[in-house]
Structures are given as structure tokens and as C-alpha cells.
Amino acid sequence: MTDRYGRDVLAGDWRAPARGRSRPVPAETGLVVEDATTGWVGAVVRVEKAGGQHVVHLEDRHGRLKGFQLGAGFLVDGRPVVLTPPEAAQQARLAAARAATARTASGSRAVQGVKAKVASGSRIFVEGRHDAELVEKVWGHDLRVEGVVVEMLDGVDDLESAIRDFSPGPGRRMGVLVDHLVPGTKESAVVARAATLQPYAAHVLVVGHPYVDVWQSVRPERLGWQQWPVIPRGTSWKHGILRELGWPHATQADVAHGWKRILGTVRTYADLEPSLLARVEELIDFVTAPAAP
Structure with missing residues (x-):
């Protein structure tokens, strides 16, 4: 018998979004994701618990870091995902790898579990x-x-x-x-x-x-410059630099705050x-x- 009305338009997942439904994906280090709300794209650097919730930190191609609440609202390869904490086994492997190859900020191998020495005379x-x-x-x-x-x-x-x-x-x-x-x-x-x-x-x-x-x-690249600007003679160098950056520069408190921002890079x-x-x-x-x- 011929179905004169065709198939049931309500059959199947008719409410599915155009990009598909979100799937759970562990937030493993190095995974490149996009925050669907802000458009921020970055690689997962770490996941930590703060204020009772999991926060994922993403580093963009310029080296800038930004934290987001773990969960829904992310895209991977254009598809919606729900970021979940890294699997326990993977976290253990990453921790072991970090401990084996850990480097300090100076590039030297980090010494684990060693207390600071009593200050030397030098x-x-x-x-x-x-x-x-x-x-x-x-x-x-x-x-x-x-x-x-x-x-x-x-x-x-x-x-x-x-x-x-x-x-x-x-x-x-x-x-x-x-x-x-x-x-x-x-x-x-x-x-x-x-x-x-x-x-x-x-x-x-x-x-x-x-x-x-x-x-x-x-390095000037950390501040978005190709090189540090030349400040004219007669102008306080630090105040001049902060002015070039477009940051407050009128007081010593401004200088102190500006240095903290530079040091943070x-x-x-x-x-x-x-x-x-x-x-x-x-x-x-x-x-x-x-x-x-």
C-alpha cells in the first residue's frame, strides 16, 4: 500500500543541532579545542580543580593562556564536545613523564623532593x-x-x-x-x-x-613588539615604555603594576x-x- 504522506518527519533525532550532538572527550594535554562562545582556540595545557570546579587552561598560538570551566561549549574539528577530566591512567602517565623530564624555568632538570640548602656564604x-x-x-x-x-x-x-x-x-x-x-x-x-x-x-x-x-x-615578542621602542631623552624610560604599551604610567604604582604584567609574560x-x-x-x-x- 502506498504511503501517501511519506515518512514521519518526527521520526529519529529531529532536534539534533546542525553540527551534531556533543560527545564527551577527555581534555588530554595537547588537544586543540575551540571555545564556542568566545572563539578562543588553543591547546590543552593542564586541567586543575579550582573553587570546586574543573578548569581547563588553553594556550593559543601566541603563547597566551586562558582558563575555561570544563564541560560543554567546546568544539574539536568543528564538532561540539563536552570536555571531561583526563582519564586517571593517562593522568598518571603524564605525571610520571613530567617528573622524568621536568625542567625548571631556567631550562635545567628539576630536582624532585630535595629541600633547599641552607644558604651558603656566597x-x-x-x-x-x-x-x-x-x-x-x-x-x-x-x-x-x-x-x-x-x-x-x-x-x-x-x-x-x-x-x-x-x-x-x-x-x-x-x-x-x-x-x-x-x-x-x-x-x-x-x-x-x-x-x-x-x-x-x-x-x-x-x-x-x-x-x-x-x-x-x-623578548619584545612577549609584548607584541618586534623590538623595544626607543624612548626620547628626558623622558623616564619606564614611564615611556608603559605609555607605548597603552598602560597606565603616571605614578610609581603604575610602574610597579606594569612590571608585574611584563614579568607575567x-x-x-x-x-x-x-x-x-x-x-x-x-x-x-x-x-x-x-x-x-
Whole structure:
């Protein structure tokens, strides 16, 4: 008998969305997903529990991170998915792999389960708070394992007095990192005098980077630039940089907040210029070298 009305239009999953129904997908590290609401596309970096809910962190192609609540509302290859926590076995494998190959922010192999050493007699001195915070972020793990403390000089105009006050000697080495250490500057003259100060010279190493400020040792790409802008003479360099970024720059509080934002773009040693990396590594090697018999 002929069906004069055709098939039942309500038969089957007639309410299914055009892209299909969401399917559950474990949020495994490296999975590339899109947040359907904002259009953010990134690879899964990690999943963690925060505030009673699971949060998935996605890193886009520019290295920017953004967190989203785990669950529905994501696309994989254009198809809707519900992101679920990584499977327990996979999480265990990833944890074991991370422990075996873990690297610190400085690129050295992370030492697991080792308490920081009691501070040694040797020290690394830097010019100011921002220098100290940058060194801590990238080399902090290494320095704690070695028992090396970083201290601030608040400038190097009176470096010779700082050396005398510290009184370096055998087993008590002093490493100093100087900003803008280039020929012809006042910093180069100060360092030249300090390098020959007796009887301490053999136990002191002063090195420097060429940047006007340690901010400039952060790769400009991390801030969306091809190179750091040139700030005109007579203008505060830090205030000028913040103005170029379009950030608040009128007060010292603005400067402090701006530095925190710049520091936040630094994830590992790869986000810093090689000139700074080499100098800091040189200082660490110097202050941790075994004392001569």
C-alpha cells in the first residue's frame, strides 16, 4: 500500500543541532579545542580543580593562556564536545613523564623532593627589585637547590663600598649583575674600579647586560613588539615604555603594576634575551664553584 504522506518527519533525532550532538572527550594535554562562545582556540595545557570546579587552561598560538570551566561549549574539528577530566591512567602517565623530564624555568632538570640548602656564604647581588624578581622567577629553583641567596644593591654607584661591606673571600664569593654595562657608561667605569679592589678581587665577579633596564631583557615578542621602542631623552624610560604599551604610567604604582604584567609574560628562559641568560648562568657557576683546596 502506498504511503501517501511519506515518512514521519518526527521520526529519529529531529532536534539534533546542525553540527551534531556533543560527545564527551577527555581534555588530554595537547588537544586543540575551540571555545564556542568566545572563539578562543588553543591547546590543552593542564586541567586543575579550582573553587570546586574543573578548569581547563588553553594556550593559543601566541603563547597566551586562558582558563575555561570544563564541560560543554567546546568544539574539536568543528564538532561540539563536552570536555571531561583526563582519564586517571593517562593522568598518571603524564605525571610520571613530567617528573622524568621536568625542567625548571631556567631550562635545567628539576630536582624532585630535595629541600633547599641552607644558604651558603656566597651571594648574587642585583641592582634592584625588578632584577631580583626576574632572577627568582627563572632561576629560583636552581638557586634554592644550591643555597644561593639573591640580594639587592639599589644601584651600583657605590659598588666598592658594597664589596667591602660583604667582604668576599674563600668560600664566600660575590657575584654582581649590572644593568646597562656597555663601554663608555658610568657603569663601566664603576665596574672597572671595583674589579681591582683588593684584597677581594679574586672572589668577586661583576658582569652586566647591555639593556637600559632589566625590563628590556624580556623578548619584545612577549609584548607584541618586534623590538623595544626607543624612548626620547628626558623622558623616564619606564614611564615611556608603559605609555607605548597603552598602560597606565603616571605614578610609581603604575610602574610597579606594569612590571608585574611584563614579568607575567615570562614563562621560561626562552622568553629572555640570550645576553641576560649567559650572564646570570655565569654568575651562578661562579658563586657555586667548589672552594679551592
